[in-house]
Amino acid sequence: MPKRGTDCLTILPTYRCTAACSNCCFGSHPWVEGRIPQSEILRYIREAAQFQTLSLVVFSGGECFLLEEDLIEAVALATRLGLATRCVTNGFWATSERTAMRKLEPLLDAGLSEINFSTGDNHSEYVSLDNILYGSYAAKKLGIGIAVMIELTDTRKVTRETLLQHPLHQRFFGTNRELNEFIVESPWIAMDEAATNVEYDPAHYLNKNNVHTKSGCSSILSTIVATPQRELFSCCGITSQQIPEVKLGSLDQHSILDMYEDASNDFIKMWLAVDGPEKIVAWASQFDSSIEWENRFAHQCETCQFMFHDAKVKKVVREYYKDVIHDVLLKYSMLRPSAPS
Ligand code: SF4
Numbered sequence: 486m487p488k489r490g491t492d493c494l495t496i497l498p499t500y501r502c503t504a505a506c507s508n509c510c511f512g513s514h515p516w517v518e519g520r521i522p523q524s525e526i527l528r529y530i531r532e533a534a535q536f537q538t539l540s541l542v543v544f545s546g547g548e549c550f551l552l553e554e555d556l557i558e559a560v561a562l563a564t565r566l567g568l569a570t571r572c573v574t575n576g577f578w579a580t581s582e583r584t585a586m587r588k589l590e591p592l593l594d595a596g597l598s599e600i601n602f603s604t605g606d607n608h609s610e611y612v613s614l615d616n617i618l619y620g621s622y623a624a625k626k627l628g629i630g631i632a633v634m635i636e637l638t639d640t641r642k643v644t645r646e647t648l649l650q651h652p653l654h655q656r657f658f659g660t661n662r663e664l665n666e667f668i669v670e671s672p673w674i675a676m677d678e679a680a681t682n683v684e685y686d687p688a689h690y691l692n693k694n695n696v697h698t699k700s701g702c703s704s705i706l707s708t709i710v711a712t713p714q715r716e717l718f719s720c721c722g723i724t725s726q727q728i729p730e731v732k733l734g735s736l737d738q739h740s741i742l743d744m745y746e747d748a749s750n751d752f753i754k755m756w757l758a759v760d761g762p763e764k765i766v767a768w769a770s771q772f773d774s775s776i777e778w779e780n781r782f783a784h785q786c787e788t789c790q791f792m793f794h795d796a797k798v799k800k801v802v803r804e805y806y807k808d809v810i811h812d813v814l815l816k817y818s819m820l821r822p823s824a825p826s
Pocket residue numbers: 502503504505506508509510511512513514546547548575603608
């Protein structure tokens with residue numbers, strides 16, 4: 486049993502989705518083939534449950550509701566193993582109050598703890614905001630936890646206020662902005678380098694004036710992710726598929742526990758957890774002032790992708806990481822203490 490373990494297993498059962506949002510981090514759309522076989526999904530849950538630290542199983546995608554009965558079975562297994570569960574969805578199935586209740590009731594019976602709805606300008610081209618509100622209302626009535634993630638860009642039309650002022654919000658939640666505390670606006674990033682439609686308020690861009698406000702990555706080594714290709718990743722970052730260093734290996738060839746044990750000794754992953762990519766990149770720029778990092782990135786995972794890909798940053802990290810190793814290891818041991826033997 487590893488001394489340190491992960492807190493969360495995220496399963497991406499398929500990249501197939503009912504939507505085809507531009508800049509989807511997985512390039513999902515309705516014609517994507519393939520999914521993780523159900524027997525493997527259940528095996529991953531059983532295997533990850535051996536970590537004493539594991540508390541949550543997340544089902545995302547693509548669109549996890551396309552699994553239908555299999556999703557209910559997987560949620561029920563995680564619940565029997567004492568784990569909380571979360572489904573991340575675009576809400577395509579919540580076409581009315583009654584339909585949303587019918588979809589969520591069996592998941593509630595299986596033990597579903599929380600549902601996250603994704604929406605925003607791109608999502609709402611495929612799934613109406615009505616669905617997000619029907620789904621949120623049904624979840625609230627059933628006592629399932631709710632979160633609503635909204636794409637954040639400079640030029641967007643769909644905002645927190647759009648949802649709060651929506652007639653269905655007024656009808657279901659009244660005028661007291663009840664959904665407000667469950668809404669998170671998160672930068673929507675350009676996955677396609679040619680994309681020009683993703684711009685942010687200048688205040689969101691990383692630079693030397695705000696880098697001190699950035700935190701360590703809360704996902705690396707605390708969330709492991711199983712992909713439809715049956716590969717395991719060491720974080721749930723939206724750019725993780727473009728970062729070979731966070732891929733741990735094939736779930737067909739290695740056990741989750743072994744892959745995690747190997748990854749948990751990787752210094753750069755510990756450093757990411759302690760300081761985050763923003764501070765690492767800023768630190769590297771002190772050694773090489775030609776590193777171009779300021780006012781380019783709004784999302785932590787964008788900065789991380791740059792950190793792993795930029796030759797100048799990589800060179801500085803290779804040459805000077807020993808300057809910070811003791812400090813980072815000490816902070817990491819406090820951040821993620823070992824389980825008692
Ligand atoms: S709903 Fe989510 S998974 Fe589906 S295409 Fe849009 S961003 Fe991708």
